[in-house]
Each structure stands twice: as C-alpha cells, then as structure tokens.
Amino acid sequence: MSSEKAAAGIDRDAPVAIHSQISERIRNRVATGEWPAHYRLKSEPELAAELGVSRGTLRRALTTLIEEGLLRQVRGRGTFVTSTTFEPAIAQRLSTLSEDFAHQGVVFDTEVRSAEAIEPPRPVAALLDVPAGGQVLRLSRLRSTDGDPVTLLTNYVRLDLTPGILETDFSRESLFGTLEGKFGMKIGTARRTFSAEAATDEIAAGAAPERR
Template sequence: MIDRADPTPLYKQIAEVIRQRVRSGQWPRHYKLKAEDKLAAEFGVSRGTLRQALQSLVEEGLLTQVQGRGTFVSAPSGDLPLAQRLVTMYEILAASGRDFVTEVLEQKIVRGPDKIRTLLDLPEDEQLFYIHRRRLVEGEPLVVMENYVRITLCPELAKVDFTSVPLFNAIENRCGLEIGWGQRAFAATTAGTKAELLRTEASEPVLYLEQVSYLANGEPFEYSDVWVRGGKLRITTVLSRATPNQMRELKPGRSKRKAPAPD
C-alpha cells in the first residue's frame, strides 16, 4: 500500500490510494471516511501526514470535510478549483470519477510564437514541444488545450502517448523535473476558431485560460492556452482576507510577488 522506499512523499502515496478506492467504487459517493487516528493507523503514518493527504484531495474536489461530522467522498459536480492551486484538468477530472477521454490532435517540435518565447525566456536557438489536445467528458467536448514546453528540458516528451499520459505527469515522472508553481489568467471570450472542436457556435461564450508554469527553481518551462466550453462547469476558489502587507503589494507601481504554489 505505502512504499517507504519510494521517493514519492508519503502523503502523495496515500492520496493516490484514496483516489483509487474512489475510482474503483470501493468508497462510493458520500462515503464517510474513518476517523483520522484510525485511518492514519491503517496507513502506518502520523496524523499530520494523513491530514496533508486529505487536504490535497479536498482541494482537488475529491473529498469534502464537514466540521464536526468528518470527511466524505464528494458527489461529482461541475465545479473545478482551477483558481486555487496548480492542479491540472486531468487531475481534477480523474479525481471526480467522471468518464473522460483525451484526443491528441497534433504534436510536433516548433519554434513557437515570439510572445511565448519571451514568456519562457528562450535562447534564440531553442525549440518547443507543441501539443494540441481535446478532452471529452462523458462523450461531450469540454476543453481544448494547446501547450508549449521547453523540449531541451524534457526530450522524452516526443515519445509519450498523451492519450493516456497527462502532460505534467510525463514532465515530472519521465523527465525528473520538479514543477513548482504557475501564473494562470482567466478571461471570458467566444469560441471562435475552436467552435468546431467544442461542438458549439463561434459566437458562444467560453472560458479562456492562459498559463505559464515554472519549475521549483523558478525557471519557466511551459505555456498553455486553454478553452473551456461554456455552461459545462464553474471555476471555484476559496479566498482568505488579504493582510495589510499583501494589500500594499496591490498598490499601483508595486510589482506583485510570485509566490510558489503548494506542492
């Protein structure tokens, strides 16, 4: 169940075991998990490690914690916590238990647009791995994605079957890179040229996401454009009140700090 010889952090191993139990139906929707002390004993870890695993799954949307009642398997919904952490669409959909497939429309090595090269701080002679995908949930198109990754950091990407392997999973596990944090911007727009892929009208509203992702050492490595079909989901976030110091960071003329996202 838990392999202490595995370099993967224990809380991540526990989280994956719980995901598998939910996906398999062993823990159905609304199932109440054991008390923390009993579950920690089952996994052979401290309560702190268990809580870290549970919290990561709460933030994914797989689990729900109710004060005074316990932790439950969430009912699937159209809410995605994409504004809370650097979590991918694949990870959220997999955790939700919904049926989905990934189609690879195109992948190749490209120079890339100048804007993207600037954002990724590329040398003149460096190329990018480009992949264009569509994800369907229960047979209906939900999202279209275009990603650009620095191929010199991860040459193995060109050999991966991305119909079954998530992009960030390949970057972390096949290339040995540690993903740290990202900047993600949201905008309301129309489907435009992505209408046919999303099976909607060009004038219909979609949610557009633009993202730059960074390694743990602060080096930019990936840029993505994402179009999410309108009316299929909501983006949710949990907010805490800004401190006085944080408010000062928002004043005109002050640059916003880039804080690393939690792992």
C-alpha cells in the same frame, strides 16, 4: 546613435521626454504580446543599459506604467507585466484538469489534436525563456466527457529540456506526470488565468461532437 539605442526607439532629439519615449516603447511591447502577462522585465541596471539611459530616467518611466496599472513590482522578485485576465484563488491551486476530474469521479477522454515541434510565438518564448533558435512542443488536446467536448488545452514545453517528449502518447499520459516522472522536473509553482473569447471556426468545428 548606436543601432541598439535606435532599436530601442529612443530619439534624443525629439521634443518628447526620454522617459515618456521609454514608457511608450514598453506599452507597445505589451500591446503586441512581445511582453505577455506575467513577463518579468530585466533588472533595472540591465534594462537601463539596453536602452542607453540612466537608471533614474528608466525608473521614472516604470513608475508611470506602474501607476497606470500596466506593470507591478514585487519586492525581491522584480517588475512584471500585469494580467488582464481573471485569476480566482481556485485557479492558483496546483493541479491538472485531469486530476480535478479524477477527484470528482468524472470519466473523460483525451484526444491529441496535435503534438509538434515549432518555433514558439514571441509571448511563449518570453515566458519560457527559450534560447534563440530554440523550439518547443506545441501540444493540443481535446478533453471530453460522455462524448461532449469540455475544454481544448494548448501547452508549450521547451524541447531542449525534454529530449524525446514528442514520442509520448499524451492521450494516455498526463503532461505534468511526464515532466515530473520522465524528465525529473519538479513543478513547484504555477499560475492559471481564465478568459472568455469566441471560438474560431476551426476550433468550433474541431470541438463539435459527432452526431449520429
């Protein structure tokens, strides 16, 4: 067995069918975050070659996961990991939170909590297609109105596509505006997802407004 096939977790001598092994392997990749929500899988020929199996065997494994709701296929685009978070129609309108506030006449302050170059987490690297060894900007900002925190935003941007972005003052500049105006990127589509989770002690302490 080649090292590539071994890494893929395929055991041809096991009593478990190969297509079932592939399905389980993909479940694990999704569960660990290696393949995050909305991640687009490689094409069937590429994925079959990577796993060392026939396209028929791969398609049987994918069909199982599609029926389970873990994957979805979009004609002409490919196979994607499904999302388990809330995606209302309003979330898909392409605008930033600062634009939403401005349209509503809401005055807000932006505090940059951190802006640093890091090696991206695997889910982020997969979604942004970061090349091996590449780094991203991790930008954390706290938005407040009338001194009360409203939201904590964390964004990741590929540094190889945005040289010098670390020098930007994001307490004054918007991220979308910087990408479009300074780096000539046209943001045509985007997807927002919403989920609720308990704040960590660090986030809760950092977002708490100062009381006098």
